[in-house]
Amino acid sequence: MINSKKDDNVILTGFRVGESYFGGFSQYAKVDSNFLVKMPKDLDNKKSMMLGTAGFTALLCSFAVKAKEELLLGTKVKDVLVTGATGGVGSVAIMVLSKMGYDVHAVTGKKDKTDYLKDLGAKNIIDRKEFEGESKLLEKGIWDGVVDTVGGPALTKIFAQTKPGGIVAACGNAGGNKINTTVMPFIIRGVKLWGIDSSGSSLKRREFVWGQAAKLVDFTKVHGFTKELSFNELLETYPKLIKGEFSGRAILNTNK
Ligand SMILES: NC(=O)c1ccc[n+]([C@@H]2O[C@H](COP(=O)([O-])OP(=O)(O)OC[C@H]3O[C@@H](n4cnc5c(N)ncnc54)[C@H](OP(=O)(O)O)[C@@H]3O)[C@@H](O)[C@H]2O)c1
Structure with a gap:
């Protein structure tokens, strides 16, 4: 101690x-x-x-995303995706990331939680269904940073949608353990996967x-x-x- x-x-x-x-x-x-x-x-x-x-994990993830600006001397983070948004990690991550000044996009399976997520600081709410199914090798790069609590097919799609130099802080597996990605997001866009082990x-x-x-x-x-x-x-x-x-x-x- x-x-x-x-x-x-x-x-x-x-x-x-x-x-x-x-x-x-x-x-x-x-x-x-x-x-x-x-x-x-x-x-x-x-x-x-x-x-x-x-909450501790949400803070670790948020600082991992912020590291793009400082530690890695990258461009300013703007759009950050948070999956499993209504969960414990997701809810706190939304609050912390919006307080850090980022535009937070919250992915949820719960349609009735829009007001709750907006009150926490989410700018935009996305239906979880949009992160199901197959992904292309690379899709349009949208996210400067991601806090992913669900893993599985959603994380596969997230890699394909992360902007060059973006950081994906992956901490959970609420939606599955397996990811079916390629090296493309990592070698073409320099996407960074930052695994979080709070324990x-x-x-x-x-x-x-x-x-x-x-x-x-x-x-x-x-x-x-x-x-x-x-x-x-x-x-x-x-x-x-x-x-x-x-x-x-x-x-x-x-x-x-
Ligand atoms: N690595 C670490 O150090 C660490 C620390 C803490 C937690 N974790 C992990 O992080 C994850 C989230 O923890 P938590 O405490 O926030 O859990 P939680 O409160 O149970 O929240 C998980 C959220 O994930 C979404 N979800 C549930 N089932 C899903 C599915 N089948 N597909 C996609 N999304 C699903 C739901 O949010 P929506 O309905 O809003 O989509 C749910 O509220 C868990 O996997 C947990 O084990 C890891």
Whole structure:
């Protein structure tokens, strides 16, 4: 743990806690101190967990897209596509990318969520169906950057539609694991695939990203799309998550 001491508030996401290590939902937990990030002054327990791994991942993806301008000394990012837009990662990514000043194009399968996505900062809403089916080797280049949470055929099409030098931050597989692409987007347009593994992020990266969260996230809005659930309600929620019927974020209230 960097820069923390006894009684400090801390954040723990990833590092396989809740997967390989049990106790992710416990009120008291003994964990490896190297997993802990000191809570930035402008965050608190509830804010950080409303974001959780999904919000942290959305921030990592957004900074990957922004890297086109700074790290890679590329042209200004303008149009950014976000898939799985109503999900936890997608919703936070829309807020962060629009706060960064980009025009966000949100891909969703939920027609009734247009107002929600626009309120988060999406400029344009695209039906998920447009990212299904076969893609050409290269299509018209539209996106300067992409935050992709769904993978599969959508990601294949995304590569074909990314502008020269564009960065695709791929973090999820809600729509499938397989991609059927060619080398063309990468060698003709210099498209960059930036894989995101939030769980294995270094502590330095975690400190940087959590330190930026309060500047880039509107927590009143996050509160608006976060449900507070009991243990029993979690059990009813998991099947909805798997069927893609859940939107927004959920936090566990262990006292509910
Ligand atoms: N790499 C990492 O570090 C990391 C970290 C966190 C999450 N993830 C992954 O990122 C993905 C998104 O996570 P999340 O927390 O945002 O999940 P989520 O809240 O369940 O949202 C996923 C969204 O994907 C869309 N979707 C669902 N089924 C789909 C399908 N068959 N085809 C296309 N789109 C579909 C839906 O949005 P619409 O209805 O709006 O289209 C859904 O709301 C998951 O695959 C998760 O495992 C990865």
